[in-house]
Amino acid sequence: MENLVLHLDNIQKNFAGLRALADVNLHIEKGKTHAIIGPNGAGKSTLLNVCVGRLAPDSGKVIFDGDELTGLKPHEITQKGVARVFQTPEIFQELTLLENTMLPALSKRDGAFSFNPFRTMRSQTDINDEAQDILEDVGLAEQMKQIAGSLSRGDKRRLELAMCLILRPRLLLLDEPTAGMSRHDTNQTIELLNKIKKGGMTKIIIEHDMHVVFSLADKVSVLARGKIIASGLPEDVRGDPVVKEAYLGGAQE
Amino acid sequence: MKQKLFNDTTLFLTFAAAILLMPIWLAPLGASYPDLLQKFAIYGIFAIGYNILFGLTGYLSFGHAAFLGVGSYAAVWSFKLFTMNAIPAVLFGVFFAGVLALIIGYLSLRRSGIYFSILTLAFAQMSYNLAYSVLTPITNGETGLQLTLQDPRMIDAMFIEVGEGLPITNLFGIKMSGYSGFYFCAVLLIICFYISLRIFRSPFGLMLRGIKSNQNRMNYTGLNTRPYMLAAFVISGMFAGLAGSLLAVTDPLAGAERMQWTASGEVVLMTILGGVGTLIGPILGAGLIKYFENIFSSFNNNILHDFFSFLPDTLENIVVQVTGLFVGGGWHLTLGLLFVIVVVYLPGGIVEGFQRLARLLSRKKQPDKTSSSLKNQSAE
Known part of the structure; x- marks a missing residue:
């Protein structure tokens, strides 16, 4: 058991x-x-x-x-x-691939709510590296500056998987x-x-x-x-x- | 992909310089008198704050005038009870607007979409009616809250001799009307812009954009969206409170009409006109609407006759008749048309217009190069 x-x-x-x-x-x-x-x-x-x-x-x-x-x-x-991949990919269509993966990385590090309006995203190098690595893993690193909504359906699903995996x-x-x-x-x-x-x-x-x-x-x-x-x-x-x-x-x- | 024309530091410095030099570069447009400049700055602050909520999270509040009004009342009470100094008035305005935003936000954010908008509208109208009738002892109802000679002004009474007539608002002795009043508002506008810039670039800002994009995924990413929304709502309410208190600083009276739904609608128009979710857009929108309200509305047929005097007489009369409908009292008509054009053709507002223009110009330059290189190739 x-x-x-x-x-x-x-x-x-x-x-x-x-x-x-x-x-x-x-x-x-x-x-x-x-x-x-x-x-x-x-x-x-x-x-x-x-x-x-x-x-x-x-x-x-x-x-x-x-x-x-x-x-x-x-x-x-x-x-x-517990992370979940949906039947139709649930991603942040309007954000870039990098932002899509940085967001769950922040959630993993800072928890369900953290109020930090005076830190810049650019200073979050650990989060940035982590997000780039995971995009590398799923083969989307080259498109990381693209808007997620522009991806093909298969790529969207891979992105969603990356977003779940970064939550470890x-x-x-x-x-x-x-x-x-x-x-x-x-x-x-x-x-x-x-x-x-x-x-x-x-x-x-x-x-x-x-x-x-x-x-x-x-x-x-x-x-x-x-x-x-x-x-x-x-x-x-x-x-x-x-x-x-x-x-x-x-x-x- | 968006091109980055400026980095944030140059953006901020350009912005600050443009605001501080407004009395100079707005002079040719006839908009450089201090009363109007103050309005530009104050409504700029209102719109920046509103954009933090609407632009980043996509939640359309129809009740932000309530916070503007509360800011004004709090500031006037600070003048009446404590001192004519602008600093406490501004602090009180921001604080009370923040408290009210916390209450209204907590209740309204239980719903999203149209229901959220209607809840905020309902709360704002309730606040308006409270100010107009029920809370008359605090708000002086219909007449509006004004300074009187009998006001205690406890702090001032300790340090300053009571002079003849009503005292004027000041910042440690500098009077808060005219250009000094404008510069006080302008400095606060620049600070607010800086705060907004930082929020846009922060992890907190990214969370807010995530909420706008996909709340479901936010939840399944382990993020609690409610406190993020509430924080954004309270921040934008505090900006509105600051704007409201500055209205009282430049002209120390507060009336219930400042809380009416038309005032809430105005800030929505400003934000959409300028560009929702952009840093500069809301300020441009606020400036444009205040310019129309104050300058365009004062055009009359004589000015138009002067303007079109180069035309033959009959034609001139016709043109003046037609354009006359759109100026003076008809300025709302022009604004309405402009709004329709922007929403239909430029959903990203004036800022998108500028971006398209910039892209058009840079594209015009590039083809020259490629076509010349093509020519070279064909020549070979």
Whole structure:
């Protein structure tokens, strides 16, 4: 049990009588990449939203590294070391790439609020270096003076990933990190995610693309109709008849 | 990518020089008399402060006149109770505006977008009505708060012999009207510009721009946006309070109409006209609007006849008839047209206009080089 970092205990969530999550129990191992798959409407995004405090569960608890996250605000959860990549990249469109990455670096160093109107950004050399390094890592260093809104979709996603990585989170949640990407961009993203795997960061990935799941995940859980119906190694889950039923049965309709 | 024409030090020094030399370079425009110059400086401060909120965070407040009014009342009370010196008046104005901004900001910032605007508008109108009727003992209601011979002026009474008539506002003996009054306001404007410059370039400023750009990402970056917003709101309220107290310093009376929603709207116009989120823009906007209000409104048909006297008589009459609609009492019409043109064609305000002009000029120079080099190549 010691190497478990995130516990979801009996999470339930209803939307106006519709059961989105029915009694979800999930335990995530430290340093592993855990993929959550499942047919559309299975409650995958709801589950992530519960983890980061965007939605409050009707009942159940989210426990991260011994701290209960349920009831905390998104910025508090983020300060505890949980970062999230969104389905459509959430970046600062009007700011430059460098500013986009310096901002989370400041958050990491100074916390949720710090009032320092008389320091200049130019004097923050540590922040500046850190931001440049991370842009280098994701391959966007050359564009760092550009406005983020001008990037291609794939680059925006890489920028968002950089913004999350600079927070040095202990848990990274990725909501369909390759949705809408070309095969080439997808492979690049997989490469990038595999690269940061060595850092010992725990990751939860929600993904439709089985190619991505099987190239990244250490463990896979299948969510269907608000319940975890199978959990295990990727090869085992792939062969599980219950999973085939839930997946293919739904897909053929 | 934006070109950096100036670094910050030269920008600041140019600005300071331009403000201090206003009596000279505004003379050809007929705008160099001290009363108007004071207004330029005071409304410049108001607009700079407003821009810290609206320009950086994108939160559109429609109630900043409340802080302007509170600044004026606080300053006049300081004259009445303590001393005619301008320094305490200014400090009181800034302090009380800051307190009011803290209260209004705390409540209004629970909402964003249009609801935030409406909340600030509601609070400002409440303040206006309080000043106009309910709080008459403090504000002297309709008549406005004025100095009287019976005022205690406790500090002055200890040091200065009470003279005949109403005393005048001063800064350790220098009277705060005319050019000395302007220079007092101008120095404060330059200080305010410096503060605004520092805020723009600080991590705090970057946070505010982040809020404008994407609040959701701010939260998921572990940043609590509420105190950042509140700090920006209070700072901009204090700037407004400073402007309000300076209005009282140059002319020691305060009336409720200073808090009316039209005054709140005016500072929005100034900021948008000059360039939202730019350092210089709001001051340009403030200057332009005050220039129109004071100079353009005093043009009459005689001046126009003089101006167009080079035209044949019949044509001159027609031109004067038409242009006459836009000057004098019709100056609002010109301002309105200008505003529409700016918003439609130059969303970045006058500053964007200048930037485009500068780019146009530099582009004109460059093609000469390239075309000449092309010619050389084709000649070979």
